[in-house]
Amino acid sequence: xxxxxxxxxxxxxxxxxxxxxxxxxxxxxxxxxxxxxxxxxxxxxxxxxxxxxxxxxxxxxxxxxxxxxxxxxxxxxxxxxxxxxxxxxxxxxxxxxxxxxxxxxxxxxxxxxxxxxxxxxxxxxxxxxxxxxxxxxxxxxxxxxxxxxxxxxxxxxxxxxxxxxxxxxxxxxxxxxxxxxxxxxxxxxxxxxxxxxxxxxxxxxxxxxxxxxxxxxxxxxxxxxxxxxxxxxxxxxxxxxxxxxxxxxxxxxxxxxxxxxxxxxxxxxxxxxxxxxxxxxxxxxxxxxxxxxxxxxxxxxxxxxxxxxxxxxxxxxxxxxxxxxxxxxxxxxxxxxxxxxxxxxxxxxxxxxxxxxxxxxxxxxxxxxxxxxxxxxxxxxxxxxxxxxxxxxxxxxxxxxxxxxxxxxxxxxxxxxxxxxxxxxxxxxxxxxxxxxxxxxxxxxxxxxxxxxxxxxxxxxxxxxxxxxxxxxxxxxxxxxxxxxxxxxxxxxx
Amino acid sequence: xxxxxxxxxxxxxxxxxxxxxxxxxxxxxxxxxxxxxxxxxxxxxxxxxxxxxxxxxxxxxxxxxxxxxxxxxxxxxxxxxxxxxxxxxxxxxxxxxxxxxxxxxxxxxxxxxxxxxxxxxxxxxxxxxxxxxxxxxxxxxxxxxxxxxxxxxxxxxxxxxxxxxxxxxxxxxxxxxxxxxxxxxxxxxxxxxxxxxxxxxxxxxxxxxxxxxxxxxxxxxxxxxxxxxxxxxxxxxxxxxxxxxxxxxxxxxxxxxxxxxxxxxxxxxxxxxxxxxxxxxxxxxxxxxxxxxxxxxxxxxxxxxxxxxxxxxxxxxxxxxxxxxxxxxxxxxxxxxxxxxxxxxxxxxxxxxxxxxxxxxxxxxxxxxxxxxxxxxxxxxxxxxxxxxxxxxxxxxxxxxxxxxxxxxxxxxxxxxxxxxxxxxxxxxxxxxxxxxxxxxxxxxxxxxxxxxxxxxxxxxxxxxxxxxxxxxxxxxxxxxxxxxxxxxxxxxx
Numbered sequence: 012x013x014x015x016x017x018x019x020x021x022x023x024x025x026x027x028x029x030x031x032x033x034x035x036x037x038x039x040x041x042x043x044x045x046x047x048x049x050x051x052x053x054x055x056x057x058x059x060x061x062x063x064x065x066x067x068x069x070x071x072x073x074x075x076x077x078x079x080x081x082x083x084x085x086x087x088x089x090x091x092x093x094x095x096x097x098x099x100x101x102x103x104x105x106x107x108x109x110x111x112x113x114x115x116x117x118x119x120x121x122x123x124x125x126x127x128x129x130x131x132x133x134x135x136x137x138x139x140x141x142x143x144x145x146x147x148x149x150x151x152x153x154x155x156x157x158x159x160x161x162x163x164x165x166x167x168x169x170x171x172x173x174x175x176x177x178x179x180x181x182x183x184x185x186x187x188x189x190x191x192x193x194x195x196x197x198x199x200x201x202x203x204x205x206x207x208x209x210x211x212x213x214x215x216x217x218x219x220x221x222x223x224x225x226x227x228x229x230x231x232x233x234x235x236x237x238x239x240x241x242x243x244x245x246x247x248x249x250x251x252x253x254x255x256x257x258x259x260x261x262x263x264x265x266x267x268x269x270x271x272x273x274x275x276x277x278x279x280x281x282x283x284x285x286x287x288x289x290x291x292x293x294x295x296x297x298x299x300x301x302x303x304x305x306x307x308x309x310x311x312x313x314x315x316x317x318x319x320x321x322x323x324x325x326x327x328x329x330x331x332x333x334x335x336x337x338x339x340x341x342x343x344x345x346x347x348x349x350x351x352x353x354x355x356x357x358x359x360x361x362x363x364x365x366x367x368x369x370x371x372x373x374x375x376x377x378x379x380x381x382x383x384x385x386x387x388x389x390x391x392x393x394x395x396x397x398x399x400x401x402x403x404x405x406x407x408x409x410x411x412x413x414x415x416x417x418x419x420x421x422x423x424x425x426x427x428x429x430x431x432x433x434x435x436x437x438x439x440x441x442x443x444x445x446x447x448x449x450x451x452x453x454x455x456x457x458x459x460x461x462x463x464x465x466x467x468x469x470x471x472x473x474x475x476x477x478x479x480x481x482x483x484x485x486x487x488x489x490x491x492x493x494x495x496x497x498x499x500x501x502x503x504x505x
Numbered sequence: 506x507x508x509x510x511x512x513x514x515x516x517x518x519x520x521x522x523x524x525x526x527x528x529x530x531x532x533x534x535x536x537x538x539x540x541x542x543x544x545x546x547x548x549x550x551x552x553x554x555x556x557x558x559x560x561x562x563x564x565x566x567x568x569x570x571x572x573x574x575x576x577x578x579x580x581x582x583x584x585x586x587x588x589x590x591x592x593x594x595x596x597x598x599x600x601x602x603x604x605x606x607x608x609x610x611x612x613x614x615x616x617x618x619x620x621x622x623x624x625x626x627x628x629x630x631x632x633x634x635x636x637x638x639x640x641x642x643x644x645x646x647x648x649x650x651x652x653x654x655x656x657x658x659x660x661x662x663x664x665x666x667x668x669x670x671x672x673x674x675x676x677x678x679x680x681x682x683x684x685x686x687x688x689x690x691x692x693x694x695x696x697x698x699x700x701x702x703x704x705x706x707x708x709x710x711x712x713x714x715x716x717x718x719x720x721x722x723x724x725x726x727x728x729x730x731x732x733x734x735x736x737x738x739x740x741x742x743x744x745x746x747x748x749x750x751x752x753x754x755x756x757x758x759x760x761x762x763x764x765x766x767x768x769x770x771x772x773x774x775x776x777x778x779x780x781x782x783x784x785x786x787x788x789x790x791x792x793x794x795x796x797x798x799x800x801x802x803x804x805x806x807x808x809x810x811x812x813x814x815x816x817x818x819x820x821x822x823x824x825x826x827x828x829x830x831x832x833x834x835x836x837x838x839x840x841x842x843x844x845x846x847x848x849x850x851x852x853x854x855x856x857x858x859x860x861x862x863x864x865x866x867x868x869x870x871x872x873x874x875x876x877x878x879x880x881x882x883x884x885x886x887x888x889x890x891x892x893x894x895x896x897x898x899x900x901x902x903x904x905x906x907x908x909x910x911x912x913x914x915x916x917x918x919x920x921x922x923x924x925x926x927x928x929x930x931x932x933x934x935x936x937x938x939x940x941x942x943x944x945x946x947x948x949x950x951x952x953x954x955x956x957x958x959x960x961x962x963x964x965x966x967x968x969x970x971x972x973x974x975x976x977x978x979x980x981x982x983x984x985x986x987x988x989x990x991x992x993x994x995x996x997x998x999x
Contacts, residue, residue: 028824315856318849330867332522332856335846348842352829355812362809362826373824390884391894395935396918398892398960400885418936422914422962424890441889442912442964444938466892466962468916470936 013145014120015059016109017091019048019068019076019127020099024363025293028347029325032363033071033376037127038079041291041300047128048076049083052091054131058138059123064091065113066127067105078381097257101265103272107229107236108259111244114222121145122225124218124268130289130300137286140185144219144282147180147187151280154228154273155219156190158212158281159288164202167292169214169269170194171281185284193274212281215288218268224278232275236263294340294349295356297323312343321353345378345388383486384409385462397474401455403428403463408456410484417471417478419447421455426463429456452482507639508614509553510603511545511585513562513570513621514593518857519787522841523819526857527565527870531621532573535785535794541622542570543577546585548625552632553617558585559607560621561599572875591751595759597766598730600712601723602753605734608716609741615639616719618712618762624783624794631780634679638713638776641674641681645774648722648767649713650684652706652775653782658696661786663708663763664688665775679778687768706775709782712762718772726769730757788834788843789850791817806837815847839872839882877980878903879956891968895949897922897957902950904978911965911972913941915949920957923950946976 021035030036037048044050052064068076073095080090094109106124113120123141131137144155158171174191181187193214197205205211230237239259246255273279289299301309301323310316312326319336331343340356342349351359366374379388384407390398403409403426411431421430422444430437430445431454439445447453449471457463471478515529524530531542538544546558562570567589574584588603600618607614617635625631638649652665668685675681687708691699699705724731733753740749767773783793795803795817804810806820813830825837834850836843845853860868873882878901884892897903897920905925915924916938924931924939925948933939941947943965951957965972 028826315859317852317855330522330841330860330865332841332843332845332853334844334852334856335849336844339844341844343842347824347826348837349826350828350830350833350835350844351826355829358811358828359826361811362828365809366824371824388885390892391882393918393958396958398884398894400892420916420936420938422916422938424887424962424964442914442940442962444914444916444940446936446938464887464890466960468918468936468960470918 012063012117012120013059013141014113014117014122015055015064016106016113016122016124017048017051017064017066017127018102018105018124019066019072020102020105021069021072021128024360025357027359027363028342028344028349028373031376032374034075035072035128036291038072038075041130041297045083046079047130049079051125051127051129052080052083054134054137055123055125055141057134058141061091065094065109066091067094067096067109069099070095070097074383075381078383081383096260098260099265100260100263102268103233103266103270104236104259104263106225106268107240108243110222110225111240112247114226115244115247118222119149120222121149122220122222124220126216126290128291129215129217130287130291132287133285136184136284140282140284140286141219143182143185147280147282148219148224149221151180152221152224153278153280154224154276156273156279156281157215157217157219157286157288158188158190158283159215159286160209160283161202161206161211161213164199164206165213166196166199166202168290169196170205170211171214173210173212173281177280180280185282188281188283190273190279190281193269212283213288214269216290218273228272228276228278232272233266236266236271239263293356294323294342294351294359295353297340298353314341323353347373382409383407385457387467390466392474395470395472395474397469399467399469400424401465401467403455403457403465405457405460405462408485409454410479410486411452411454411482413450413452413480413482414471414478415450415480416473417469418449419453420468420470421445421447422466422468424464424466426457426461427459428463428465429458430454431456454483506557506611506614507553507635508607508611508616509549509558510600510607510616510618511542511558511560511621512596512599512618513542513560513566514596514599515563515566515622518854519851521853521857522836522838522843522867525870526868528569529566529622530785532566532569535624535791539577540573541624543573545619545621545623546574546577548628548631549617549619549635551628552635555585559588559603560585561588561590561603563593564589564591568877569875572877575877590754592754593759594754594757596762597723597727597760597764598753598757600719600762601730601734602737604716604719605738606741608720609738612716613643614716615643616714616716618714620710620784622785623709623711624781624785626781630678630778634776634778634780635713637676637679641774641776642713642718643715645674646715646718647772647774648718648770650767650773650775651709651711651713651780651782652682652684652777653709653780654703654777655696655700655705655707658693658700659707660690660693660696662784663690664699664705665708667704667706667775671774674774679776682775682777684767684773684775687763706777707782708763710784712767722766722770722772726766727760730760730765733757787850788817788836788845788853789847791834792847808835817847841867876903877901879951881961884960886968889964889966889968891963893961893963894918895959895961897949897951897959899951899954899956902979903948904973904980905946905948905976907944907946907974907976908965908972909944909974910967911963912943913947914962914964915939915941916960916962918958918960920951920955921953922957922959923952924948925950948977 019037023030023032023035026036038046148155171190172192174189177187243255243259246252307321309323314324314326315332317334319333322336322339324341326343338353340351363374385402385404387399387401423439428439513531517524517526517529532540642649665684666686668683671681737749737753740746801815803817808818808820809826811828816830816833818835820837832847834845857868879896879898881893881895917933922933
């Protein structure tokens, strides 16, 4: 059986200010077709049903990942499984842990590893490629990589140096070759040579292998990690599980699958074929995927652009006016604006670094935060107060909760709210309001069929999100801890 | 007696997004020393007390002008008089109407006409220049202009072509010459020649003359306007006043003082001397007045600037990140951002034009609006609701008012409010709230000593500012209409 293992790491720096530490690239929608993560899942669904899809995410991204899945799969009973890593150890440990959890379900599983934030088309060819790769991987007991024929000298990717052709494993669409060597990101001169010699393909970072073969090679080249995984495997489903997961993530050395496994193995083959693959790595790469006007500009949102060329302007709600820009990137969000020369887009990381040093919230998260029940936006804050606009989806409710350090005041702007306050239950309609004193159990619910919008005014000396005691939660967030989520998720997702 | 006539027109386009139609350049603070208008008044105060200062402003700018005066002159009993023009007719009619109002008070008045948004230093020299100009203007019955020796070829200003020297009217500091001709904005070649020949000075747009001489020349070169002013003069103080003001502004042809008067008169002299005069005409001119870092950047506010040169970044509250910019201008405000090549700064007008065509509020006003009692900021709005943060200054109160189309809900965030609601008077403290139903008289007052901050949630089908019926107002805004404000203003200013 073919399984999909989707790697959804990401630190949220390269696409700042649209990405944030808590909202990395896989959550972004670049062409209004939904988040990259959702598109990655949709792409494989015809071949690999959701119950055979595993996502590996950072613990701080698990909630948003679940929310996106919930949006995608409305009405479906099962969801991809999610492994929330307490700490990122690079790709090899992440793949190994996920493969372990798949192996427990299907000892002969064939696993297709892919990134959550790549763009791949056409879908038919890609699915055919996965199918062929799965067959070869299983029959020949090899590790399959997907090489992409480079059409430009690219210094931002690793390369595969290809060896012998394998005509007996090629098809009309896909050609198979042995991989002679993994090559790290080259300089421009070398990259130019690679484009010409036709013997070097981009390493797409996707792999297909059977679980037993993967673990065989892991045992050979990473015996320590392999042993640690065996210990972990024995603990799964026992009272020691949590402790062993923690231990694994505390003691394992970070290493990439390329560096830790693929480069050493002699059983690596490559398949390539008519696949359009894009790893949009920075704002400047957006040029490759966007519609341009007659002067080469990509203009989105509430923008006024005058006498500019080859410039990307992504406005949102605010007005952005650009005059006389050449080869620039302008990205505007609620709380931050980036203006960047295209050829220096990689320095966005430095901006995020400086913001982190200042402890600026703009490095961490957006002004609007999504929750399983809806979303909230911080409208204003100052000493002793914070004002939020809270949207509760129809039939959804927040947890039954209490705050020790703040009182709240709610005004209904649209829809109808059912409010629990202590032992009371109160219905509030548009323009009605209620006071929620400190240390009082309360809950807000939208019993209706249209979104409920509430303005929440908070008062107190401490106004952070972690001043919350939850008594009951439809989304089980009281229990939420990083770790292996081995059973298919409940619906609605936690 | 010497009077000052300060021209505070301005359409608010050149410094967008900091300037708006309702918040033009004279209200801006470029170096944290207060609005240009206030600095203009402060500059002449040692020589010309406020009761001899007249401001000519557009009717839509009158309230903000008064607010700035109020801030400046706290504790003083009298204010400059304000003439609020119902329609802008360029400089000559504005000066003529103001001169008329001054003439009624002092038939021998000597008037110094100046712009509200120029930067002039040193103050001592400028005041000495005004004094000397006043003396010469009165004794010799001439119109005095101030010429500025050009230190660069400038195509953005008009020039004075100078004639005979007048050594008997020169002093150690200032030299007097006849003006041979007024020259319109030249091309670059001509401007270069002007810098070399030393016979051309920049026309600073300032004038000093006695009222009788001005009206003599006006009668000679603008007989129609002169006649209309005589009719207007007879009506002032009579029941016909309002009608005649309206008629004057409806029927008079717009014309500048240069074109309509100065170019024709043979009685124009020029004074020049050690005065640093700047008419900051666009964002790019800001370079002349701002502190730069080692790479020529001017960086203000919450900005992260990386590898940029000769760039102006004016951030405010939001984060602005700039990478790899050269010779650019970035100006960020709450609701709009401008990014502009320095050499194309004059095209900001086009941006404002496009926004006006879209009826975008961002062309018109800022998200925060100042009022005599404090200010309010629109935090969010949507169909049927609007949320404002309202700040009421200590001891100030809003008008006693009523709305027909909206109910309001107030939550106190800081300070203490005294609320009038119908016949009730209620004190509200932090985190207390009150509902204000439609069609109910209400008022909010800050009886305390610290600013009162209230969150106002409005609900209704119509949420514009003009849904207001005022019953009593400390600032007499019920009576406010454009026109001549001949008596020194009441305190606090209306």
